[in-house]
Amino acid sequence: MAPLKIVFAIKAMRLPGGGAERVLAVVTAELARRGHDVTLISRDPPGTTDYHRTNVSRIRMGSRHLESASRAMDMLRWVPALRRLIKSLQPDVAVGFMHSTYLPMGLALRGTGIPMVASEHTVYEHYSSRRVERLLLQTAPALVDVITVVSQQARDSFPSGLRRRMVVVSNPVSSKSHAASERGKFGRRLVVAIGRLDHAKDHACLIAAFASIADAHPAWDLAIAGEGECRQALEAQISDLGLGQRVRLLGAVSDVDGLLSEADVFAMASRYESFGLATAEALMHSIPAIGFADCPGTNELIVDRHNGLLVDPRPDRVANLADALLLLFKNDALRVNLGANGPNSIAQYDVGSVVDRWEEILRAALKTPQLKVSA
Structure with a gap:
């Protein structure tokens, strides 16, 4: 099959972050190794170094409000610039990692015809004390074609309106074992x-x-x-x-x-x-x-x-x-x-099997917006 042109986006890669940033680095590197054209966008200042490095094309857009980028107004400020950038790249499919990115990305891509995959990396309980973020999350089904979650338990934790749009793709695990x-x-x-x-x-x-x-x-x-x-x-x-x-x-x-x-x-x-x-x-x-x-x-x-x-x-x-x-x-x-x-x-959870699943989801999104893919 022909390689895909894929744009990934995340709030930041220069900060320590957590598991999602490590996962993004591994997944994008493996997709690039398989011949796909992968670009990773973040709001890091230009010239900074990624904490979790990857071997793909990098665009650092910069942000004066990076540390509070999950707040509603800061997310909205990003939308026009993100829209212009992604349209100029002309990807086959776009992927936003975590709600602080996939919600503004979904808004940015409205009307462009570019399929959009959201990658969620927490459970619904995370939003229990975050009222504004929880309300914004309810808009996701109108903005994206599919939402990935990292386990069946995570999927089951979300309300049915979100759950219907969710598919499971586990995190990849790669390391050298030590006796x-x-x-x-x-x-x-x-x-x-x-x-x-x-x-x-x-x-x-x-x-x-x-x-x-x-x-x-x-x-x-x-x-x-x-x-x-x-x-x-x-x-x-x-x-x-x-x-x-x-x-x-x-x-x-x-x-x-x-x-x-x-x-x-x-x-x-x-x-x-x-x-x-x-x-x-x-x-x-x-x-x-x-x-x-x-x-x-x-x-x-x-x-x-x-x-x-x-x-x-x-x-x-x-x-x-x-x-x-x-x-x-x-x-x-x-x-x-x-x-x-x-x-x-x-x-x-080996890298090969997990990235096989990512390829399945990305190709399905490309063929059929609001794709039908096994949960």
């Missing part, structure tokens, strides 16, 4: 968590759980990678617990593979995930993963007692999470066996 025997070579054992420092990730719960068993297991440390609005509160919690030498907030980490290569256990206390990309990456590294059994996304990736541990949040999230950590701290054989099952348990 469990290579870890702990410096005499320290390490629990790793990766995710924004926000309330949904609930790193405070993980820190509290680790603190409750830290004295009895002095060889273990905790490292949390990510940035966000909860940093100050988490720093205060770590200080109050006297764990400044045992718990580290690493900030944004670009070399996720490098960090995971040092980990013995991966643990996330998230209350919800759309997919759980960091968890999947940990499993690919043969690291046993711990998460809560009621957490969407996490509970699709972790199979209890097969590749990790699923924790019952009742009656006490902190105490039950501490028990799961303790079990893996004390049982080397279990930790290694669970980790060994990780890569095969997520084999369906």
Whole structure:
């Protein structure tokens, strides 16, 4: 089949961001490798460097309002310039990553005849405290031809009006696996968590759980990678617990593979995930993963007692999470066996299979606006 000319757009690539930015870099790179003509547009200032780099044509439009670009007025300001740019590129199909981009992009492409794919990377619960964004989201079916979501659970979380336009395409997972025997070579054992420092990730719960068993297991440390609005509160919690030498907030980490290569256990206390990309990456590294059994996304990736541990949040999230950590701290054989099952348990999320699905969706959108494609 003939290669496609595809325009992708996202708010920013120079900022640490999260899983969506990593996914975009991987997907666009693989599409380009397959011969498609791929351009990636963002609102980053010209001349800046992408945090997650990709080998495709880049256009940085610049924005004085980048840090608040998800706000309604800032999104609307972008529409005329985005329309002119995309029309000049004459793509076969356009893709907007996350609502801060796909909503203004949908407006920009109205009447152009260019098929539009929206890529959503969260669950509907994310919008529960964001009234304006939630209202704007209801306009998506009138603006775009199809909306991708990263899991069936994520799709099921949305109202029926949005759900009817949604199809599932999982996040790709690519990394080099590291044998469990290579870890702990410096005499320290390490629990790793990766995710924004926000309330949904609930790193405070993980820190509290680790603190409750830290004295009895002095060889273990905790490292949390990510940035966000909860940093100050988490720093205060770590200080109050006297764990400044045992718990580290690493900030944004670009070399996720490098960090995971040092980990013995991966643990996330998230209350919800759309997919759980960091968890999947940990499993690919043969690291046993711990998460809560009621957490969407996490509970699709972790199979209890097969590749990790699923924790019952009742009656006490902190105490039950501490028990799961303790079990893996004390049982080397279990930790290694669970980790060994990780890569095969997520084999369906390999880059090739996921980008095959992207190609199917993009070609269907090109042939039939408001496409009929299997959910």
